[in-house]
Amino acid sequence: MIPVVDPFSITEDPKMPFLAKAINPAEARDKLEQYLLHPACGNHNVYLHAIRVIRYKPARRCMIEYDLEICSPQPEKVTVIGKVQAQGPRRSTYYVLNSLYNAGFGQDSQDGICVPETAGIIPEFNMLLQRKVSGDTATRLLIEPGGTALSRRIARAAHKLHRADIPVKRRHTMVDELRILHERLSIVARMMPDRAERLERILDSCDQIGAATPKPELCGIHRDFYPDQVIADGSHLYLIDFDLYCEGDPGLDIGNFLGHLIELSLRTFNDPDALSDRTEAMEEEFVALSGEHTRASVRAYSVLTLVRHIYLSTQFPERRNFTEPLLELCEQRLARCIPKL
Structure with missing residues (x-):
């Protein structure tokens, strides 16, 4: 049983009906397997362990955390954040993050000044994915x-x-x-x-x-x-x-x-x-x-x-x-x- 924490009752939002699917474990797992960008990803390589809704503004936006295990030669535990916009994922934001990441803001940046790594877009959820950073x-x-x-x-x-x-x-x-x-x-x-x-x-x-x-x-x-x-x-x-x-x-x-x-x-x-x-x-x-x-x-x-x-x-x-x-x-x-x- 995959735990789902939704303190905001986001499934009741008529302006963003796709949120119900975004926190449905079976549907979320399928879409993450399909769209998550990771070198090891492919069919049945992503295992979903938990879903948490962490921020929500009715009819406008929502943030959801997914705890995942990605199977590769060494299993990797990852938390990705799904940022949902009512009007659709902002591809311009995805472009900016990717451009910055590749322009000296990556995890290996010598000065330590970074941006989170993008992890894909799930169009059916109006969702942009990125890795959660610690700190x-x-x-x-x-x-x-x-x-x-x-x-x-x-x-x-x-x-x-x-x-x-x-x-x-x-x-x-x-x-x-x-x-x-x-x-x-x-x-x-x-x-x-x-x-x-x-x-x-x-x-x-x-x-x-x-x-x-x-x-x-x-x-x-x-x-x-x-x-x-x-x-x-x-x-x-x-x-x-x-x-x-x-x-x-x-x-x-x-x-x-x-x-x-x-x-x-x-x-x-x-x-x-x-x-x-x-x-x-x-x-x-x-x-x-x-x-x-x-x-x-x-x-x-x-x-x-x-x-x-x-x-x-x-x-x-x-x-x-x-x-x-x-x-x-x-x-x-x-x-x-x-x-x-």
Whole structure:
């Protein structure tokens, strides 16, 4: 009997009816045998031992872990992650991961900066497969002793990613970033009409910061770079989740990461500056590698990311107590850039 752990009841999702097959042991085993990329794979070479649903957003996406044993001269136990998208597997993500893996981000990378190895696509499940990597997320490790050294490693990893510059058609600009902010904060204003005027002033300041940020030299960027997207395992540092990879401002990745780190510091220590040695080390390391001209966009996107967290704080019950502190923090940070706020 193959155990299936599904704490989200994903089989009841009418928008993704194929999820029921994805966690049916017999159907999952058949498709893994058919599509899994592995030198030893062929008929009856893949044995399924467990299925776990680990993340789920109704009608949009899901992540499923499969514990496997692959028969080769030496049996190998492997866990693969199946990333399911309602609209279908993102073949562009598969292309980016494969391109990076073959461009110096493989498991044998000399600097230890890697991406997970792709393991195939199961079209019937709208699923992209990749090997699960071991280690802890930077979210946990950055708040521990040694976090400053890790922050410098992450800055070097981002710079390496930008230099790889895997070409893609999608582009994300400051105009796009500001549009998203206006959309998200308008939702907050409707939820909290007593804060609408403050939110409007914040958005006005964001527009001014966006207009004042120098135009960048575009390159391939992660675009969703924050501590949960980095996994550290000894000498290896893995960058994960490239669904939003696009052409954009390299300062966005580090700015976004710093904004998340400041917000994490506020929630964890009730002090946005508690991890300032980490944020300062990351900014300085990245600017030293990428050039002083990137500092302005790093700082701009850091503030804009904090502003976006005002919206994010309203989407999670455990974060709603931080909406007002985030509002105050954003007003303070924006005031440093725009004195009239």
